[in-house]
Amino acid sequence: MKTVVVGTVAFDAIETPFGKTDRVVGGSATYISLAASYFSKDIGIVSVVGDDFPQEMIAIFHLRGIDTAGMEVKAGQKSFFWSGKYHMDMNSRDTLVTDLNVLADFNPVLPANYRNAEFLMLGNIDPNLQIQVIEQMNKRPKLIVMDTMNFWMDIARKPLDRAISMVDVLTINDEEARQLSGEYSVVKAARAILKRGPKYLIIKKGEHGALIFHGDHVFFAPALPLEEVFDPTGAGDTFAGGFLGHLARSGDTSFSSMKRGIIFGSGMASFCVEKFGPERLFDLTQAQIDDRVHAFIDLVQVDIELVG
Amino acid sequence: MKTVVVGTVAFDAIETPFGKTDRVVGGSATYISLAASYFSKDIGIVSVVGDDFPQEMIAIFHLRGIDTAGMEVKAGQKSFFWSGKYHMDMNSRDTLVTDLNVLADFNPVLPANYRNAEFLMLGNIDPNLQIQVIEQMNKRPKLIVMDTMNFWMDIARKPLDRAISMVDVLTINDEEARQLSGEYSVVKAARAILKRGPKYLIIKKGEHGALIFHGDHVFFAPALPLEEVFDPTGAGDTFAGGFLGHLARSGDTSFSSMKRGIIFGSGMASFCVEKFGPERLFDLTQAQIDDRVHAFIDLVQVDIELVG
Numbered sequence: 179m180k181t182v183v184v185g186t187v188a189f190d191a192i193e194t195p196f197g198k199t200d201r202v203v204g205g206s207a208t209y210i211s212l213a214a215s216y217f218s219k220d221i222g223i224v225s226v227v228g229d230d231f232p233q234e235m236i237a238i239f240h241l242r243g244i245d246t247a248g249m250e251v252k253a254g255q256k257s258f259f260w261s262g263k264y265h266m267d268m269n270s271r272d273t274l275v276t277d278l279n280v281l282a283d284f285n286p287v288l289p290a291n292y293r294n295a296e297f298l299m300l301g302n303i304d305p306n307l308q309i310q311v312i313e314q315m316n317k318r319p320k321l322i323v324m325d326t327m328n329f330w331m332d333i334a335r336k337p338l339d340r341a342i343s344m345v346d347v348l349t350i351n352d353e354e355a356r357q358l359s360g361e362y363s364v365v366k367a368a369r370a371i372l373k374r375g376p377k378y379l380i381i382k383k384g385e386h387g388a389l390i391f392h393g394d395h396v397f398f399a400p401a402l403p404l405e406e407v408f409d410p411t412g413a414g415d416t417f418a419g420g421f422l423g424h425l426a427r428s429g430d431t432s433f434s435s436m437k438r439g440i441i442f443g444s445g446m447a448s449f450c451v452e453k454f455g456p457e458r459l460f461d462l463t464q465a466q467i468d469d470r471v472h473a474f475i476d477l478v479q480v481d482i483e484l485v486g
Numbered sequence: 487m488k489t490v491v492v493g494t495v496a497f498d499a500i501e502t503p504f505g506k507t508d509r510v511v512g513g514s515a516t517y518i519s520l521a522a523s524y525f526s527k528d529i530g531i532v533s534v535v536g537d538d539f540p541q542e543m544i545a546i547f548h549l550r551g552i553d554t555a556g557m558e559v560k561a562g563q564k565s566f567f568w569s570g571k572y573h574m575d576m577n578s579r580d581t582l583v584t585d586l587n588v589l590a591d592f593n594p595v596l597p598a599n600y601r602n603a604e605f606l607m608l609g610n611i612d613p614n615l616q617i618q619v620i621e622q623m624n625k626r627p628k629l630i631v632m633d634t635m636n637f638w639m640d641i642a643r644k645p646l647d648r649a650i651s652m653v654d655v656l657t658i659n660d661e662e663a664r665q666l667s668g669e670y671s672v673v674k675a676a677r678a679i680l681k682r683g684p685k686y687l688i689i690k691k692g693e694h695g696a697l698i699f700h701g702d703h704v705f706f707a708p709a710l711p712l713e714e715v716f717d718p719t720g721a722g723d724t725f726a727g728g729f730l731g732h733l734a735r736s737g738d739t740s741f742s743s744m745k746r747g748i749i750f751g752s753g754m755a756s757f758c759v760e761k762f763g764p765e766r767l768f769d770l771t772q773a774q775i776d777d778r779v780h781a782f783i784d785l786v787q788v789d790i791e792l793v794g
Contacts, residue, residue: 195670266670362503362574365713386694389711398708398785403697405673437788471790477706478786480745482779 179245179292180220181426183211184311185301185325185415186281187225187249191261192454194268194409202455203235204260206301206325207249209412212459213419213446214299215242216467218426222292224248224311226280228255238460247289255280268410269384288314297426300324301415305334305341312344321431323347323422324376325415328354343375346431349418351382364389368396378436380421382414390440392433399440402448402473409454413447416459420446445470487553487600488528489734491519492619493609493633493723494589495533495557499569500762502576502717510763511543512568514609514633515557517720520767521727521754522607523550524775526734530600532556532619534588536563546768555597563588576718577692596622605734608632609723613642613649620652629739631655631730632684633723636662651683655744657726659690672697676704686744688729690722698748700741707748710756710781717762721755724767728754753778 185207191200207225214221222245229251239246261275286307298319300308308324324345330338331354342348348371352364359370368379368391379391385407387400420443421436428435448470449458493515499508515533522529530553537559547554569583594615606627608616616632632653638646639662650656656679660672667678676687676699689697693715695708728751729744736743756778757766 363713363715365711383694386691387708396711396785397788398711399788400695400706400708403673403704403706405671407671434789438790441788441790475788475790477704480705480707480749480783481742482746482749482783 179222179289179295181214181218181297181299181422182222182224182248182288182292182295183207183214183299183301183419183422184224184286184308185210185299185303186258187223187227187231188258188260188281190411190455191259191275192409192411193263195264195266196406196408197454199454202457203232204412204455205258206303206412206415208235208456209415209450209459210299210301210419210422211239211244212242212456213416213443213450214423214426215244216446216462216464217420217423217442219243221245221426222248222289222295224286224288224292226250226252226284226286228257228280229253231257242460248286248292250287252280262411264410268407286311286314296320296429297422298322299418299422300341300345301418302327305330305337308341309337309344312341321346321425323349323418325349325418326354328357331357339374342371345376347378347380347436348376349380349382349414351384351414355379355381365396378433380440382417384410384413388417388440388444390433390436392436395433397433397437397440399444399474400477401444402470402477404448404451407451410451411454412456413450416450416456417443417447419443441471441474445474487530487597487603489522489526489605489607489730490530490532490556490596490600490603491515491522491607491609491727491730492532492594492616493518493607493611494566495531495535495539496566496568496589498719498763499567499583500717500719501571503572503574504714504716505762507762510765511540512719512763513566514611514720514723516543516764517723517758517767518607518609518727518730519547519552520550520764521724521751521758522731522734523552524754524770524772525728525731525750527551529553529734530556530597530603532594532596532600534558534560534592534594536565536588537561539565550768556594556600558595560588570719572718576715594619594622604628605730606630607726607730608649608653609726610635613638613645616649617645617652620649629654629733631657631726633657633726634662636665639665647682650679653684654739655686655688656684657688657690657722659692659722663687663689673704686741688748690725692718692721696725696748696752698741698744700744703741705741705745705748707752707782708785709752710778710785712756712759715759718759719762720764721758724758724764725751725755727751749779749782753782
């Protein structure tokens with residue numbers, strides 16, 4: 179397996195100002211792997227679900243060329259369930275229900291053919307499990323990307339710091355960067371975090387775009403201004419999936435390549451938010467993706483001559 | 487006079503998480519004209535101050551090549567005073583004091599040599615006064631740029647709508663775009679506002695950058711990620727001043743030129759926030775401005791090839 183994605187595969191119930199759904203497939207590994215599948219094949223998921231998880235969704239993974247041998251199905255148990263409600267501004271949400279179910283004793287075990295993966299994406303789960311996955315690899319992957327959230331900063335800071343020290347790219351949002359570093363300025367926060375292990379830090383700002391920091395370099399990609407943002411759930415994971423998929427396809431992990439990855443990731447995220455759940459990521463065409471990436475380039479393209 | 491800037495010239499008292507000042511020169515016309523002066527000369531201010539206004543500041547205007555013949559000095563009266571306190575996130579603030587003083591009966595009268603200006607910038611004041619200024623022009627300027635705020639949407643909607651119908655470029659923030667249009671989506675809000683007169687709409691998003699809409703086109707410029715944002719007061723006006731100054735210098739009011747103007751405006755705003763009040767705008771060098779604009783270009787520059 180070239181690329182391994184570890185994370186949740188779950189059910190979500192979502193309410194936004196524009197609609198409501200009682201049950202839709204969700205989970206970080208779902209969004210990441212689907213988005214990545216448009217760029218690179220040979221992707222395997224490491225996760226756990228209950229036997230309530232729909233065969234149809236597993237079939238969609240397979241159609242998208244995503245291997246599910248690492249996705250344990252626990253008989254007689256229920257899949258992880260999350261329920262949340264978005265505020266009018268869509269940038270903040272309240273968690274209404276978190277039923278861990280199968281996730282409560284998730285013990286990721288990588289199939290033998292996953293252990294030589296070149297690209298490893300650690301979705302947002304317990305940092306102890308993220309470490310456990312890294313330690314199962316036969317050799318250090320070419321690139322490890324890790325996502326996390328404030329919850330783990332609050333309750334598992336020590337294993338979180340250790341996990342962060344083991345990865346190449348960390349993705350968090352601006353509030354989390356502040357919490358993790360104790361620095362208010364995003365620039366200072368990035369500098370502090372880059373001293374703890376990762377060579378690259380991606381700061382996700384939702385509708386305000388994303389920044390990638392590397393040494394003294396910084397690159398910014400806006401989010402595409404959209405007519406309708408229907409459901410932001412999974413946008414951050416979809417962004418990470420597009421980023422990862424681009425790097426896996428190109429095999430190029432330079433900063434220049436990562437900048438391109440940020441644009442592809444932003445493009446994929448702009449599709450994700452158009453419908454509830456990951457549905458929009460089931461059957462995109464290459465032409466649709468190219469159009470979206472063109473729109474991003476147009477959005478920031480300017481020819482400028484300096485005065486001096 | 488080639489360019490006329492109408493707005494306030496005032497005193498501010500500002501408290502931010504990083505410091506406090508009891509009295510510093512402020513006002514929209516101050517920031518706009520200083521920023522514009524780095525790009526174009528032949529700029530005149532239309533405003534009103536009391537005889538408490540410092541001669542030193544008037545001397546700085548003159549040093550920067552800004553004409554103050556249109557700035558009435560009212561003997562025995564006090565200048566407009568505003569006091570505000572910023573929240574930790576620096577994106578929101580509370581107004582503590584607003585003493586209108588001379589502004590209470592401001593009756594802008596343009597000197598004869600201002601009435602043929604090609605570029606007219608209407609800073610954020612009562613829309614009735616903005617209309618009054620437009621009506622004093624001998625001929626319709628080549629470009630009228632107008633700033634306003636939610637306050638006027640609340641208490642003077644009718645004259646505001648009329649003023650908006652008379653200008654080429656409107657600058658507001660995202661919340662104000664929502665309030666003005668009744669549309670939540672910024673894209674839909676922009677489309678609705680562009681039907682009311684202006685051919686260009688600039689939406690200022692503070693630390694999240696700025697968007698310019700024109701027909702079906704949109705362009706985005708990020709704010710530069712800064713180590714320290716010391717005081718955001720005047721950043722929006724400084725942005726508008728850089729934008730206006732570039733257009734006045736080039737004489738080119740096409741959308742491409744406006745995109746460049748947005749970058750120059752963003753660059754000037756990134757200086758403004760580094761110190762209290764407009765101080766940072768007193769003596770910038772061309773090399774400093776060029777460096778800042780280069781940093782903006784680096785921030786978004788990416789070479790990308792599509793897959794398809």
